[in-house]
Amino acid sequence: MKNSQEIINKLIFLCQFRSASVDIDEENRKIMLRIDDEVINTKNMPIIINAFSQVFKLIAKKYDEGPVVVDINNYYKDKEKLVIELAKAGAKKAVITKNDVILPPMNAFERHLVHEELSVRPDVKTESIGAGTSRRVVVKFIE
Secondary structure (H helix, E strand, O other): OHHHHHHHHHHHHHOOOOEEEEEEEOOOOEEEEEEEOOOOOOOOHHHHHHHHHHHHHHHHHHOOOOOOEEEEOOHHHHHHHHHHHHHHHHHHHHHHHOOOEEOOOOOHHHHHHHHHHHOOOOOEEEEEEOOHHHOEEEEEEOO
């Protein structure tokens, strides 16, 4: 990913952020940006990550360097932790109440995290229900 890294570094420099750094994890195909600037906030973070992702994927494709995942200021890493904690809390509640627990709507990646996290537990099972943006996970107690 050396070719991509050079271009990405130049692109970030041209954005003229107050402070920015790029870290590339070649093994996991991740590009992690640290950006300190007033235009970057949690409200617009998904839009900004999506925009950088599209550009960086095109750059990587041009150099035959395969698909990449982009994260800015650990947004996805922190979100993953929250989703996993939500999954654990849902499982705990399902076991205590012996009732199904319906988690809030999630995207496909977040639902996958919940299914994966709870798949090792013999006392609960998970199932996705709904469609589109209202698709969610149900955590069910197994007697």
